[in-house]
Amino acid sequence: MKPNVFESWTKGYVLKDHITNKNIEVGDHSYYSGYYHREHFEDYCVRYLSPDLDGVDKLIIGKFCSIGSGASFIMSGNQGHRYDWVSTYPFFFTPDLNENAANGYMEKGDTVVGNDVWIGSEAMIMPGVTIGDGAVIATRAVVTKNVSPYTIVGGNPAKEIRKRFSEEEIELLLQSKWWDLDIEIIKKHIPLLCSGNVKDFVAGIKKEE
Structure with a gap:
């Protein structure tokens, strides 16, 4: 088993000090508490976002955010899967099957997390979502649409529980x-x-x- 990059369950780290992916932007004092999933934020939590590509959707996180262990940010749109086509299979991106295939990739836009947002452990944020300042995302919530400022959401799909x-x-x-x-x-x-x-x-x- 790989060693845990976190010292204990009480220890997190300031995200800015550990971000190398140019497509991730994080404000001051935002931190990740990842002890239970053992790996660094950008290695485990940010899915399908290449640091080598220009012009891809970005993950933008504001200041004073608290992100729980294993929270995930699903990036880069639909990855070529189109549910409005006869098949959802990504032929365009498949060697030996891509001749005459159309590119089904559709951008979703940047995923934006405001300031002073608390994201619970193992919550999932879908592509192109904006989470307003002061919002709270419950543990294991699946966020499929924008969240208003200072709103608590939970469930799958996440729904408003109440305003703070x-x-x-x-x-x-x-x-x-x-x-x-x-x-x-x-x-x-x-x-x-x-x-x-x-x-x-x-x-x-x-x-x-």
């Missing part, structure tokens, strides 16, 4: 863009970040402007 805050509070948080503040300002307001008091937190950081 009121619409007014969500709007305040989105307008604040606290994740873009200088880290020293963020540190000063960690006590309120670790509370449910949205209005006081937003009022506090506004005083820093």
Whole structure:
């Protein structure tokens, strides 16, 4: 068995320090906790995304995201499988069968994860999905469509469970863009970040402007 690249189940790592694939972009302070699946994020979690190709769909992850062990991002569209054709078989990409075959590949666009998103262990994110800031993806959820900001989703396919805050509070948080503040300002307001008091937190950081 291959050695575990993670020291223990309590240890993750900052993603930016371990990304070599040019088609993956990750913001500051986002981390991966991969102990139970033993391998590095870009080796295990990002599927079908070649670091050698230009112009392919990208995986873009914002700041302060938490990604659980074994979460997977399915990339690069449909891989040539077309369910609207007579056969779903990818003849175009198959040696000895590709003569006169049409290329069925269809791009899905970039997969985008916002800021302060929590993705549970073994959740699956399908191609071209956008997950809004502050969203929570439940363990083993299969996300097939966009997720609104500060929304908790779960199940297969993933459906909304509830909003994390009121619409007014969500709007305040989105307008604040606290994740873009200088880290020293963020540190000063960690006590309120670790509370449910949205209005006081937003009022506090506004005083820093």
